[in-house]
Amino acid sequence: MTDQADGPAPGRRPTMIDVARVAGVSLKTVSRVANEVPTVRADLAERVRAAMSELGFQRNNVAANLRSGRATATIGLIILDLANPFYSTIAAAAAAVAERFDTQLITASSGWDPARERELVLDLCERRVDGLIIVPTGEDQSYLSTEIGRGTPAVFIDSPPSGCRADTVVLDNRTGTRDLIRRLLAEGHRHIGMITDTLNDFTMRERLAGAREALEEAGVDAGRHAARLYSDHPRSAGDSVGAMLDAPDPPTALFCGNNRILLGAVEELARRRTRLRLAAFDDFEFAPLLPHPVTVVGYDTRALGRLAAEMLFRRLNAPGAEPSNYVIPTYLVDRGTELARE
Amino acid sequence: MTDQADGPAPGRRPTMIDVARVAGVSLKTVSRVANEVPTVRADLAERVRAAMSELGFQRNNVAANLRSGRATATIGLIILDLANPFYSTIAAAAAAVAERFDTQLITASSGWDPARERELVLDLCERRVDGLIIVPTGEDQSYLSTEIGRGTPAVFIDSPPSGCRADTVVLDNRTGTRDLIRRLLAEGHRHIGMITDTLNDFTMRERLAGAREALEEAGVDAGRHAARLYSDHPRSAGDSVGAMLDAPDPPTALFCGNNRILLGAVEELARRRTRLRLAAFDDFEFAPLLPHPVTVVGYDTRALGRLAAEMLFRRLNAPGAEPSNYVIPTYLVDRGTELARE
DNA sequence: TTGAAAGCGCTAACAG
């Protein structure tokens, strides 16, 4: 005796047709019950619900969305590296907003690879996500223009797009760095070493521009403090610090363009048992533990993700508005261990 | 003059039918070109491709999967809190594996809420994800049994499920803690204060069990070192440390059940300018900066996510195998600043 | 209030 007559095959997922057969109603009535349409006679609805739980029915949302043309309740988030706390904080904040809108988040890392970024965007569009939040690699995003025009809005975080118009949420890199350098200048420093990452990066260029503003308004020769670029993450920041200190007329203060550079600098200073006026862009959770006092430019990382997601949902509900640009304010904080200060 | 005659409406996304019309071929030929089926005459394929890029066609994968019954190339990851580096590291590792399988990851946080966890599982199943990776809240997961039976496999990370059978990847909490406590005992400590989180948590119970093993085999009275539970994250770990130190016959060493507890303890010791033999479960990126030496139980967090994802994809390709359980090994590391050691 | 028919965008199965 098989159950072919009155039930679905063992492995198959039950469909509304199966439910309808068991409940003795039409497919459409099952659909109405599943969608909580109120105009269904109570006893029928009850029979349908019984059949649903008997079969363990679960609506196939993929199919439902296809016919109705409804949104997929999914947004794509493309960041550079989920393992980096900066980006995972952004992801968490965006996810919290998405949850409020009953939307799921597909998160993917481009790993600073423009080709991968493009692939991801296209893949996500083929999945018909409702919108995209992107931390761009800084290359060309013109391929997004048609997508945006077709109603898949995008919001850019941390850096603006190039080659297409879209909403953006960025840090106030320029003002933050300007205020930081101003403070060093006010303390009397006239020789500030500046260590930055690659200047292909929008944020790094802005930070350097802010530093120059402060130096110029103080009448200090910016050329003398030319940034020493460093190649890659690990030790090279420390090497740059070493080179600066070993040169004639070494700087009395150091500005580090981001927190990884700061860590390299701190290590190098600890190795040399040297103290210097330290300043950096980026606050981070364990900055208070640093064995060296440092003044950092802080900001609300969660706000980046939160505002981007909020802008996206606003745009989903009001398409066609002009792209807007939100700038997250920055502030100065003093960090480093008390132990180390004594 | 409108373009209604030969093109889709302005806002609408072009479908294969539109492409077919423009290219002067049948829908099926377009489908073949889109799927890179080789048996299409070169000139036709070229015309189709031209029409595709003219219209900006993008295949609707949702529809494609519906008919073909193919997998959605999407897996769901349910973690406790994406903002927590432990979980975001797991997510990043799982994402890296998913990428190798051309699969996207929907990541969602349950926030330690069992009801939310259940909602998320059901939502993801309705979206027909190919599989689930779950860091469970420790409550009942029996609702997953039918899903698993129906071919949506699940892998549990960090804690095993209750109420259903599934693959798991967990840390060797017990051995790690046992080895750590053994070391303290070998150093001569006979009074070890133990500060743990809620014992509803599987990992914390296991760690405590490991500690007890070490104490018992050394013939040390475990009761005397009863764990002081602490209520919530912020200061209460520090308060527990304070209470222990102010009691008569205070401990000479401290075991902290996780890294948040360790931070609270370190702060309290710094406040009191007291030094104690410190030990804890969980290594973390900035542990080397701690202003107090500490021996921690380390492990490869990425391995948790990586192995879980690999188990999931293995199961997707070989359904029906018995659930297996993978245990990640642990090791001891000495941390804390050199500065603080001098 | 209920149901039959059509169709979302695509692929499977089969025919030409």
Added chain:
DNA sequence: CTGTTAGCGCTTTCAA
């Protein structure tokens, strides 16, 4: 090699 027909699981439309 190409096209036609059917149909995935659901919703929409419209008639009963």
